[in-house]
Amino acid sequence: MRKVLTTLVLSVSLFANDIIIKSSDFSVDETIERIKSVVTKKGLSVFTVIDHKANAKGVNMKLNESKVIIFGNPKVGTLLMQEDMTIALDLPLRILVYKDHGQNVKVAYRNGTWIKSHHFLKEDALTNKVNAGMEKISDKARLK
8 A cells, every 4th residue: 555655646746747837926917928028038939829718718618717828939849840740749838827726826837858758859958948948938927
């Protein structure tokens, strides 16, 4: 029984490490706008914003505020896809901004190391660049 619990705890903690969740000092909309600003100042492209709450409302369902901003750098993305085309399933990059059950605004994104471990990428340099970029973008957008 102890082995089963230890394995379960390790599995949950490893899974939890794939997604980074941070609190935002701003509303969902303001956080999204701040991400847009940071991303475009860095020379990245914002491809779209998906409003999950609006989509849920369209099918007569309720959902807390929840938006995903999709953005990226086609040059870096192309380099990654040249190594392993299946990485296109995880690109462009995205950040989820949402209100949790306690009405706190959260910013969530996948750790770039997850991408490397689930695709056949050889080099750490681009993965490290993605991680550093996502950390900077999310921190500039969510903190006063």
